[in-house]
Amino acid sequence: xxxxxxxxxxxxxxxxxxxxxxxxxxxxxxxxxxxxxxxxxxxxxxxxxxxxxxxxxxxxxxxxxxxxxxxxxxxxxxxxxxxxxxxxxxxxxxxxxxxxxxxxxxxxxxxxxxxxxxxxxxxxxxxxxxxxxxxxxxxxxxxxxxxxxxxxxxxxxxxxxxxxxxxxxxxxxxxxxxxxxxxxxxxxxxxxxxxxxxxxxxxxxxxxxxxxxxxxxxxxxxxxxxxxxxxxxxxxxxxxxxxxxxxxxxxxxxxxxxxxxxxxxxxxxxxxxxxxxxxxxxxxxxxxxx
Amino acid sequence: xxxxxxxxxxxxxxxxxxxxxxxxxxxxxxxxxxxxxxxxxxxxxxxxxxxxxxxxxxxxxxxxxxxxxxxxxxxxxxxxxxxxxxxxxxxxxxxxxxxxxxxxxxxxxxxxxxxxxxxxxxxxxxxxxxxxxxxxxxxxxxxxxxxxxxxxxxxxxxxxxxxxxxxxxxxxxxxxxxxxxxxxxxxxxxxxxxxxxxxxxxxxxxxxxxxxxxxxxxxxxxxxxxxxxxxxxxxxxxxxxxxxxxxxxxxxxxxxxxxxxxxxxxxxxxxxxxxxxxxxxxxxxxxxxxxxxxxxxxxxxxxxxxxxxxxxxxxxxxxxxxxxxxxxxxxxxxxxxxxxxxxxxxxxxxxxxxxxxxxxxxxxxxxxxxxxxxxxxxxxxxxxxxxxxx
Numbered sequence: 176x177x178x179x180x181x182x183x184x185x186x187x188x189x190x191x192x193x194x195x196x197x198x199x200x201x202x203x204x205x206x207x208x209x210x211x212x213x214x215x216x217x218x219x220x221x222x223x224x225x226x227x228x229x230x231x232x233x234x235x236x237x238x239x240x241x242x243x244x245x246x247x248x249x250x251x252x253x254x255x256x257x258x259x260x261x262x263x264x265x266x267x268x269x270x271x272x273x274x275x276x277x278x279x280x281x282x283x284x285x286x287x288x289x290x291x292x293x294x295x296x297x298x299x300x301x302x303x304x305x306x307x308x309x310x311x312x313x314x315x316x317x318x319x320x321x322x323x324x325x326x327x328x329x330x331x332x333x334x335x336x337x338x339x340x341x342x343x344x345x346x347x348x349x350x351x352x353x354x355x356x357x358x359x360x361x362x363x364x365x366x367x368x369x370x371x372x373x374x375x376x377x378x379x380x381x382x383x384x385x386x387x388x389x390x391x392x393x394x395x396x397x398x399x400x401x402x403x404x405x406x407x408x409x410x411x412x413x414x415x416x417x418x419x420x421x422x423x424x425x426x427x428x429x430x431x432x433x434x435x436x437x438x439x440x441x442x443x444x445x446x447x448x449x450x451x452x453x454x455x456x457x458x459x460x461x462x463x464x465x
Numbered sequence: 466x467x468x469x470x471x472x473x474x475x476x477x478x479x480x481x482x483x484x485x486x487x488x489x490x491x492x493x494x495x496x497x498x499x500x501x502x503x504x505x506x507x508x509x510x511x512x513x514x515x516x517x518x519x520x521x522x523x524x525x526x527x528x529x530x531x532x533x534x535x536x537x538x539x540x541x542x543x544x545x546x547x548x549x550x551x552x553x554x555x556x557x558x559x560x561x562x563x564x565x566x567x568x569x570x571x572x573x574x575x576x577x578x579x580x581x582x583x584x585x586x587x588x589x590x591x592x593x594x595x596x597x598x599x600x601x602x603x604x605x606x607x608x609x610x611x612x613x614x615x616x617x618x619x620x621x622x623x624x625x626x627x628x629x630x631x632x633x634x635x636x637x638x639x640x641x642x643x644x645x646x647x648x649x650x651x652x653x654x655x656x657x658x659x660x661x662x663x664x665x666x667x668x669x670x671x672x673x674x675x676x677x678x679x680x681x682x683x684x685x686x687x688x689x690x691x692x693x694x695x696x697x698x699x700x701x702x703x704x705x706x707x708x709x710x711x712x713x714x715x716x717x718x719x720x721x722x723x724x725x726x727x728x729x730x731x732x733x734x735x736x737x738x739x740x741x742x743x744x745x746x747x748x749x750x751x752x753x754x755x756x757x758x759x760x761x762x763x764x765x766x767x768x769x770x771x772x773x774x775x776x777x778x779x780x781x782x783x784x785x786x787x788x789x790x791x792x793x794x795x796x797x798x799x800x801x802x803x804x805x806x807x808x809x810x811x812x813x814x815x816x817x818x819x820x821x822x823x824x825x826x827x828x829x830x831x832x833x834x835x836x837x838x839x840x841x842x843x844x845x846x847x848x849x850x851x852x853x854x855x
Binding site (some may be wrong): 178181183188189220290291292294303312339383384385386393394420425426427429434437449 | 474484510641662667669672673674675677678679681682685698699701706709727730733735825
């Protein structure tokens with residue numbers, strides 16, 4: 176039982192980060208049809224930015240805030256300089272643009288930051304809490320709580336505010352949205368800024384556990400993309416469930432079967448889901464535009 | 466791209482010409498001994514190759530400042546392969562065919578070294594590699610030597626310590642990267658000699674963010690008395706953190722792949738009590754005064770840190786040993802004939818280097834045993850040599 180709980184928490188912690196990255200994919204995909212492979216690099220900017228700002232003498236909350244703002248600026252620039260000029264290009268072209276942007280961000284991060292691994296101090300101590308025989312880091316609770324708060328906040332923003340509803344309208348039908356007076360360009364920028372902020376926050380929350388480096392974004396982008404695919408590209412609930420599912424499958428695969436097949440377990444799950452439900456667990460026609 | 470400074474070459478020529486004009490120097494003094502090198506000063510393995518390149522230049526300057534070898538200056542012809550084994554091979558060919566070198570020190574990675582070996586073997590020019598894997602010198606190639614200890618030696622050092630402490634049943638958790646895999650296999654090859662048994666054998670990917678599932682399995686395996694983690698990069702730091710998180714109390718052994726200060730920083734408090742084999746350079750200031758390596762290690766550390774403003778790394782130490790050992794061999798051979806140099810390198814006996822004390826033979830082209838490693842324990846965020854492990 177204690178082993179089960181240990182693996183579950185371990186899987187949920189990593190899964191929550193995958194889910195946040197997947198949610199970033201979803202937001203941008205819905206608003207603009209772009210699958211943004213630079214999504215993982217926002218995670219890196221959040222973590223690395225905070226590390227370096229703290230090294231410069233700032234306190235954790237201030238450093239984190241500035242790092243998130245930095246990521247948002249990078250997100251907006253990505254939209255403005257790379258995605259918007261290519262408006263009307265095919266999805267494959269847009270994917271290639273984001274992959275190029277990701278390589279560029281990683282290269283720039285090597286110069287702005289450095290090539291070493293870094294870590295952040297745990298927010299509230301590093302002494303594990305014992306819950307029913309399982310040792311859980313306080314930081315894991317931070318990650319889980321942070322992910323839940325971000326999801327709820329995003330949900331409330333999208334359903335309760337006028338701006339949020341405008342974003343949903345843009346996602347549903349760009350032309351119709353423009354006809355009712357929504358500034359579509361601003362909405363697309365908003366989607367990029369929001370996903371960047373979420374990725375960066377995920378990166379800050381998880382850096383004390385997983386460490387961070389200029390190229391850490393690549394693996395998060397891959398796993399987050401997998402989570403979004405499993406959940407159904409375009410579905411926020413799908414992103415959440417997909418991320419947690421992949422995290423848990425990885426942990427159980429490594430704990431109960433063999434660590435040699437850890438990555439295979441996750442990708443097997445994707446294949447299975449895509450064979451049985453090609454749109455993913457939560458994918459439906461309603462998010463698809465024709 | 467070459468690092469040979471043309472300006473320095475011109476200056477040297479001008480100076481030599483001036484001396485000749487004054488009739489003060491014999492013509493031979495202007496005729497340098499050409500030594501080649503190819504390292505990965507840029508690219509993904511730059512953290513290995515960059516200190517190597519800087520060290521090689523430093524050593525060459527030191528030798529020339531002392532009047533060179535056999536009364537002749539050495540000319541270091543240094544190329545950067547950017548971490549690409551194909552480029553390394555091209556540069557190797559250039560060194561042999563165009564530059565006419567008499568010996569070679571270099572090869573940052575095992576891949577680059579293996580790609581270059583045939584070139585030097587065909588040309589019958591001695592090649593001292595700076596890469597880790599045991600296949601470079603096993604089986605022995607008459608013209609190939611190397612200075613870094615092998616992962617097999619590290620395993621042996623760890624098992625010696627375990628045996629001395631009566632630990633016979635262990636768990637393994639290794640990275641699936643090249644270093645982790647190779648060291649795990651080497652450990653498995655020699656473990657039988659020490660009567661130690663592996664009860665559980667786990668692995669993790671080089672980019673994994675969480676190793677608690679694997680460590681949980683080790684924790685739940687009855688009878689594990691110690692855990693060994695062959696690995697490199699951030700993986701071992703996360704393993705160490707998760708190890709403490711799960712409350713595992715049996716000794717944790719890391720490899721020489723984590724022998725740098727950044728490991729202690731990354732693993733934090735969890736690093737306390739971790740044991741690992743490491744070269745003398747890591748504890749230069751803590752070596753006993755009668756330690757034979759102390760003067761060499763301290764001199765290199767000081768010279769490197771003054772010249773570059775960066776802390777020394779064990780990788781630069783391998784380059785220091787490579788070029789110094791070669792210089793000593795040329796001196797002893799009394800000529801710059803490649804065959805004579807080769808024989809002199811093979812006859813190296815008790816040469817005190819930064820990495821260890823080298824004694825080579827026709828069967829052993831590395832010449833380092835487990836005594837070249839110090840077993841260290843991490844205490845209060847610093848390395849402490851384990852006296853009992855001697």
